[in-house]
Amino acid sequence: MLTDMNNQVFFCDYYKQWVDVYKKGAIREATMSKYLMSQKWIKKLAPELKLSELTRTAYQKLLNDYAKEHERQTTLDFHHQLKGAILDAVDEGMLERDPTRKAIIKGKTPRAKKIKYLNQFELHTLIANLDIKEEANWDWFILLVAKTGMRFSEALAITPADFDFSRQTLSISKTWDYKGEGGFLPTKNKSSVRKIQIDWQIVVKFSELVKGLPDDKPIFVGKSKIYNSTVNDILTRHCKKCGISEISIHGLRHTHASLLLFAGVSIASVARRLGHASMTTTQKTYLHIIQELENKDVDLVMRTLSGL
Template sequence: MLSEFTQHDLFVEYYEQWIRVYKEGAIRDVTLSKYYSTLSWVRTLMPHLQLKDVTRITYQQLINDYAKMHERQTVMDFHHQLKGAVLDAVDEGLIVRDPTRKVIIKGKTPAEKKIKYLNQFELHTLLKNLLLDKGVNWDWFILLVAKTGMRFSEALALTPKDFDFAHQVLSINKTWNYKGNGGYMPTKNKSSVRKIQIDWQTVMQFSALTKDLPEDEPIFIKKEDTYTPVYNSTVNGLLERYCKKLNLPVISIHGLRHTHASLLLFAGVSIASVARRLGHASMTTTQKTYLHIIQELESSDVDIIMRSMSNLT
């Protein structure tokens, strides 16, 4: 049942109803959970804040309190998840004027980033030690993510029908709801629906692996009475054991996606092509994610440019 709010009602109660009305059923479950996490923090930090008292100062104080325990990017996300509700409350006359105007985003100094990807030699070492002599297993999953850069949920949703072996193409058009009750879900965004080229060796391997499998059933998820639940910790655990055994930097399955993109960039593949292959919504996402690699490549480019210009005599 919807409540009619006045300026004397609590902001946290307004925000909770706003999420239910505007966000539930309209966004992915994983995104919705972030809104509810924000709600929980508002309830912790300012449980008694009334709508009439949401001013620039109180809103900035809320941001500052949250920033004491979170990095700047996380604080920015927190602000964006609140801002829509706040502006709607302004439109409804429950908050006098926009308190988010000129907000200052603070945050803790980012922790030192761990190595997120393997170099070409390290990846080669990993792949040659995978156990691929039996039927479908998680080693095959690791191989495919390394060769394609797919997201975990995208790879889980793959069926034999998604492979066009004749044209060396793999279609990515759905994800698997591994955080919920299983089943197919839409991709992360429209750009995530894509076709990517796969090398001939991968074609040969997966054509043999999938030839006797049901065309429309997920390759990596067992169907018994119901689909067996899958957790990324299972695959990450296997990958971690391989990395430790082979004396490689420990990375996650998502780290294989970073590895794939990094190797392409170092090989000279354009940012636009890498963005399309990964299913990024824009090249900006790719540039931000792989800024350190792009900067390293730009340093090498300077030498190439100087050599080229010095030959123009």
């Protein structure tokens, strides 16, 4: 009887139930949204595929159909999410074999992604153009991200208590749930929990700004919902006014990292400051900059050896 019932279960329904049971409330909302998106794609691509019919060929066809509209890395993420549910189905005896074994991951050729960031002169021009008032506004926010390289959600979660002005440090230990209902959330990963050094200008300006503000309340979060696009629009207007490259708030994070790398700061130090899980992430993200620096190093080596 149980086998007969299993034969009638659609894979999209099984996956939906699996997400509800094993993932709901156990993972970050942003991650949960990816599982739900995968669920929609299964229903779109294979609405009548039964769990009992999930052979290696059927699974590969599902991956191939998904890959027609997505890049390889996105297809790989899709595969990993589906595989978690399928392996549980095997453990429960609902499938005899693992159909995901030896799956081939395909995908559209990724478009060349050029990271947008400002050079030192442009950043200096932008900061000089900011309207830093007595009370916190989004120009203060832009200044802080430019000087620290924080992620958008990390900067939103900063409270007065996170500053240690005597030691010139800023503690990053949480994020703000701006995509959901608001409130504090954990950081992206363990490496994202960090203390970073802040320069004396930030110390002077923010020590004045936070006077009288509640220690445990976010500096930049008010009563209304916050949208990433709102702050990006403000930054874009500043860029246009200054006649510099137009970038996003995330582009400020890239700007921060790029300037440090060009200044000779080690990849390891930049990775720690950005809260990257490993130096590999930093190296992949800023490969073009690292290659430029290596070319400069070659010139320096040659000049040094020529002078011997």
